[in-house]
């Protein structure tokens with residue numbers, strides 16, 4: 001495969017690029033390496049990817065259609081994996097325009113190139129946040145997703161609708177993947193596991209929202225990469241899948257595991273629920289299992305151990 005992979009310097013993009021390169025694909029990474037979180041983390045991921053001859057990289061904004069189109073034309077991808085986006089639920093409340101620029105304008109630029117050049121497949125990142133405050137658990141793909149509680153979620157729903165519209169109008173292939181709380185080595189510093197590890201290392205308190213009464217379908221990165229690879233290999237029109245673990249854990253359990261693996265006792269700041277957040281996410285993964293053979297294998301205890309050993313090495317603890 002020749003894959004244009006947006007967000008290659010990001011957490012999921014890095015791991016997916018590396019796996020695809022190891023399997024013999026040629027990858028063009030496209031990313032603006034923005035400073036939503038420490039760009040040094042992104043640079044260290046890119047350093048790993050640059051060791052592959054079949055990896056090339058263009059630094060650019062999704063909104064900059066000229067740079068994006070010219071990178072596309074030169075590379076001529078047969079598959080497109082669109083992971084670049086402004087992520088984060090809480091940040092979207094304070095910074096709405098970041099989501100409009102990257103997730104709406106940027107997404108439109110990509111999908112218009114898909115329409116123009118017709119690659120074999122187009123797979124893009126959606127999110128479990130599209131389920132908003134839905135009370136029925138687990139979340140399954142046939143549920144209503146018209147009640148977002150953050151602009152981030154609204155932008156992902158808009159992406160899914162745009163893909164559907166283009167599927168109906170122009171018959172382009174598209175698969176949206178609704179990821180559920182992904183974690184692992186090189187993960188995002190703004191997400192709980194990495195953020196907590198950093199605060200624990202500095203002997204600072206970790207913020208525990210909703211007094212710790214949170215349930216998350218923590219999904220290990222290798223399982224997510226397996227799901228993405230299966231989706232890339234199967235072009236479909238107007239498709240959407242949940243990619244979670246399907247076996248949730250509570251937040252306090254994650255914190256206890258992290259304490260064990262880092263050998264540091266966490267100081268906790270128990271806080272109320274935050275706007276835009278939900279108490280529980282659980283994925284119904286039966287559709288991805290049936291159609292893609294998706295079968296997440298990594299339990300939280302195993303995944304946190306892997307994260308912990310990576311973190312200790314990364315921070316030289």
Ligand SMILES: NC(=O)c1ccc[n+]([C@@H]2O[C@H](COP(=O)([O-])OP(=O)(O)OC[C@H]3O[C@@H](n4cnc5c(N)ncnc54)[C@H](O)[C@@H]3O)[C@@H](O)[C@H]2O)c1
Nearest residue numbers: 007009010011012032034061062084085102125127179182
């Ligand atoms: N990590 C999760 O748990 C999770 C859960 C649900 C959905 N997602 C989605 O999966 C995708 C990847 O997430 P991630 O965790 O790897 O996030 P990430 O922030 O680590 O990666 C996103 C990358 O996109 C780049 N980017 C952002 N805006 C850009 C723009 N306008 N132009 C060019 N590059 C831009 C960033 O620099 C970053 O490297 C995102 O679309 C995210 O919304 C992630």
